[in-house]
Amino acid sequence: SAVISQKPSRDICQRGTSLTIQCQVDSQVTMMFWYRQQPGQSLTLIATANQGSEATYESGFVIDKFPISRPNLTFSTLTVSNMSPEDSSIYLCSVDAPLAAGTEQFFGPGTRLTVL
Amino acid sequence: AQRVTQPEKLLSVFKGAPVELKCNYSYSGSPELFWYVQYSRQRLQLLLRHISRESIKGFTADLNKGETSFHLKKPFAQEEDSAMYYCALKSYIQGAQKLVFGQGTRLTINP
Numbered sequence: 001s002a003v004i005s006q007k008p009s010r011d012i013c014q015r016g017t018s019l020t021i022q023c024q025v026d027s028q029v030t031m032m033f034w035y036r037q038q039p040g041q042s043l044t045l046i047a048t049a050n051q052g053s054e055a056t057y058e059s060g061f062v063i064d065k066f067p068i069s070r071p072n073l074t075f076s077t078l079t080v081s082n083m084s085p086e087d088s089s090i091y092l093c094s095v096d097a098p099l100a101a102g103t104e105q106f107f108g109p110g111t112r113l114t115v116l
Numbered sequence: 117a118q119r120v121t122q123p124e125k126l127l128s129v130f131k132g133a134p135v136e137l138k139c140n141y142s143y144s145g146s147p148e149l150f151w152y153v154q155y156s157r158q159r160l161q162l163l164l165r166h167i168s169r170e171s172i173k174g175f176t177a178d179l180n181k182g183e184t185s186f187h188l189k190k191p192f193a194q195e196e197d198s199a200m201y202y203c204a205l206k207s208y209i210q211g212a213q214k215l216v217f218g219q220g221t222r223l224t225i226n227p
Contacts, residue, residue, distance in 0.1 A: 096213070105162070106162075107161070108159065110159065
């Protein structure tokens with residue numbers, strides 16, 4: 001399995017500012033994912049961050065708005081830049097970890113962001 | 117395009133009654149489907165996957181390719197089953213994989 005921690009767990013920010021969310025995993029993993037869950041909505045994939053390569057963004061998400069770092073196999077950051085109230089969401093880090101048979105995707109506890 | 121549909125946003129049943137959470141998918145390839153659950157104040161966690169053909173906490177889900185469905189069932193609901201349930205499809209596009217989630221169903225088990 002994989003145990004994921006995220007910092008901060010929640011934050012309240014002013015519009016126009018940026019927030020960096022950290023994701024730490026207790027084991028080395030190749031694939032890390034960042035999701036957004038807007039109020040009352042499902043999870044939407046923002047980007048996939050593999051160590052040693054540029055993050056791959058999903059349609060509707062761009063690097064200038066959501067820059068991602070992946071410096072090693074256990075850590076990643078997601079920055080929400082130039083925030084607006086529409087960015088108020090829960091941001092989740094996820095990893096694909098190997099099991100005895102196949103893989104399983106594990107999720108962090110999430111970062112609840114409120115933009116005023 | 118890949119898509120997962122959970123038609124019921126809310127579902128409420130009485131304890132001991134059968135429960136079925138519906139999930140339909142759209143995917144051109146061979147699907148890999150999952151059910152995730154999020155209990156109150158806990159993180160999202162995997163409940164079961166179709167390839168394992170397992171029963172977890174009394175829940176089962178059968179992949180029906182003809183109906184493109186992966187409904188989650190339990191014959192006798194328990195109060196501790198109250199949670200948010202998400203159906204998810206793992207898709208592979210140009211060597212990259214991702215999970216596509218349905219909208220989720222909030223299940224409430226009444227005593």
